[in-house]
Amino acid sequence: MTDLISELEGSFVKSTAKFDDGDNFMIDGTSPRKRRSPITTITTRLYERFGKRVLDLFLLLIALPVVLPVVLIIGLLVRSDGHTALFHQDRVGKGGTLFRVWKFRTMVPDAETELSKYLAENPQAAEEWHKYQKLRDDPRITPLGRFLRASSLDELPQLWNVAVGDMSLVGPRPMLPSQVSLYPGSHYSLMRPGITGTWQVSDRNDSSFAVRGRFDTEYWADLSLKADLIVLWKTIFAVLSCSGR
Template identity: 55%
Template sequence: MTVHFHEASQSVTTADAAYAGLDERHAVQSGPGTFKVYRALGKRIFDIVCVLMALPAVLPVVLIMMILVATDGGNPFYSQMRVGRHGKSYRMWKLRSMVQDADAKLKDYLESNPEAKREWDHSQKLKRDPRITRVGRFLRKCSLDELPQLWNVLRGDMSLVGPRPMMIEQRDLYPGRDYYALRPGITGLWQVSSRNESSFADRARYDALYNRELSFFTDLRLIVATVGVVCRATGH
């Protein structure tokens, strides 16, 4: 799930702007001790309560989307190993939005398209990904493909808000350390600031900013903004 506070800007400075004044506002409402409690315990409780409250509405949507994805043939779910907190790997779940032989198709596409290969090497993402199915394009636009990650949140693999989940093979591309101190999130500051265009250096800075400003109010602000982007269907 991805959110934009400033759609006109997609640079790292947007992240700074997104957090401008947070310290002052939060200091009025709670002190440093409260932040430590939230980081150690409150954030996990918040995740579980939010997921359990959302399940009655989410489960019927997932069931409908499963049926739609199954019309393309194959398993409606897709899983991939990702890097979690403290560097531990976990299996992340999504509704399948790509063709069955996605990895092979990507390899062939990058070999025949140098410009796309440069884009992939830079961000491990493609603006025009030929592997995405028609149903998958809709799922991504509305961020519905990520709903199964609520299971990962319940398990403790992920959080509602945190760094963008990193693939195992991307570890050498990531220059920071803050990612490893946090649970990866379904949404987070990197999504707010620049969506797909950010480099790994940018992502490391976003993670450092979020780690520094982590609080209940920060998470709530990002979740509320995420609802807005889902309604606008601006996902990729």
């Protein structure tokens, strides 16, 4: 038993996040996880390795009868402009592997080309994009897309990603491959990305991309069934507040 406990405690990443006044991310040499009793350590690791996946699948099965009709209705509304209802894009998953994430399309066709053109013509927008990796007034977003983004309903198709094991209900926000070099943290690749997470239920629209590393590190440090249930509960109010974009 002593050997098992030592192995579990030793498997944690030995680093912690700090930020200076400019939101620059720094690493020191101590563990970000609080010192826990042996029993708590084992419980946390069991939840991380097995319980979290069980919770994902259990909640998916419960939500399916309600979510499926909503997905179908939204899909038809998005499809009504003559273009595809779904949008897919490569994202970075656990262990640095790439997977295809699914969302409802909220932008005009050929949105990436439109973004490059818009940023080239608008230096202020380019600066905003570099800092936040999003735009407050993104000209590519359709009227229906603005509602879907504000309510976070555009992310409902990611439940498929959860079902197949690419994502979890709760975890770090899925990151683009092009954002890896900008990401300041070291714990993202240890977890499955989540549909919701600590960043999504906080000041997500006002924090810089660099600060996301702090949210991921804090989530990794506190990862537990209780922490996930709290985030899921807060997500309900975040969705109802329509604060996304």
